[in-house]
Amino acid sequence: xxxxxxxxxxxxxxxxxxxxxxxxxxxxxxxxxxxxxxxxxxxxxxxxxxxxxxxxxxxxxxxxxxxxxxxxxxxxxxxxxxxxxxxxxxxxxxxxxxxxxxxxxxxxxxxxxxxxxxxxxxxxxxxxxxxxxxxxxxxxxxxxxxxxxxxxxxxxxxxxxxxxxxxxxxxxxxxxxxxxx
Numbered sequence: 494x495x496x497x498x499x500x501x502x503x504x505x506x507x508x509x510x511x512x513x514x515x516x517x518x519x520x521x522x523x524x525x526x527x528x529x530x531x532x533x534x535x536x537x538x539x540x541x542x543x544x545x546x547x548x549x550x551x552x553x554x555x556x557x558x559x560x561x562x563x564x565x566x567x568x569x570x571x572x573x574x575x576x577x578x579x580x581x582x583x584x585x586x587x588x589x590x591x592x593x594x595x596x597x598x599x600x601x602x603x604x605x606x607x608x609x610x611x612x613x614x615x616x617x618x619x620x621x622x623x624x625x626x627x628x629x630x631x632x633x634x635x636x637x638x639x640x641x642x643x644x645x646x647x648x649x650x651x652x653x654x655x656x657x658x659x660x661x662x663x664x665x666x667x668x669x670x671x672x673x674x
Contacts, residue, residue: 505588505669512580513662519573523566532556571650574658575614581665582611588674597672603664606634610653610661618648635660 525531535553539546556562589598598604609632613620620643622630631640637652 505584505674506666508584508588509581509666509669512577512584513666515580516573516577516659516662519569519576523569526552526556527562527566570655574655577658577662578607578611578614581662582607585665585669585674588669589672592674594672594674598668601664601668603634603661605629605632606637606639607661607665609639610648613648620644620646620648634664 535549
């Protein structure tokens with residue numbers, strides 16, 4: 494059986510748990526990277542894969558400047574936040590489509606908001622709306638509201654950040670559990 498066949502046979506709940514585990518691994522990585530012993534460990538360690546070896550000294554050097562360290566950690570957090578939202582949304586939409594329950598998913602109060610955030614994250618963190626998007630606006634979720642004024646603007650982390658991403662994930666996971674897809 495091919496890897497893709499195995500992946501298709503996995504339940505949505507199992508696949509969302511993998512997405513959650515990846516996000517938590519990212520958070521654990523940040524915790525380890527910011528530990529006081531991290532610079533010494535990074536100076537001495539590397540990773541090997543195939544014929545390649547990557548030294549971690551460049552990270553130790555990067556982290557020696559507080560502004561660079563802060564920027565690198567923010568970038569890593571954003572990368573994990575993007576994966577959390579995109580992967581959980583796409584997996585749920587796929588499973589619902591295959592199960593013939595896409596309309597049920599689309600009826601969720603968070604669906605359009607999440608779809609717009611997912612699209613923004615997937616397209617350079619810029620909101621770009623279609624006529625269909627504009628026709629549904631404003632789209633709201635947990636006190637946040639996306640309006641037509643966002644079109645062409647970047648997504649500020651102050652508007653939708655790490656906490657929001659986790660809350661959106663929990664809404665998606667709750668739907669999947671309730672719907673049994």
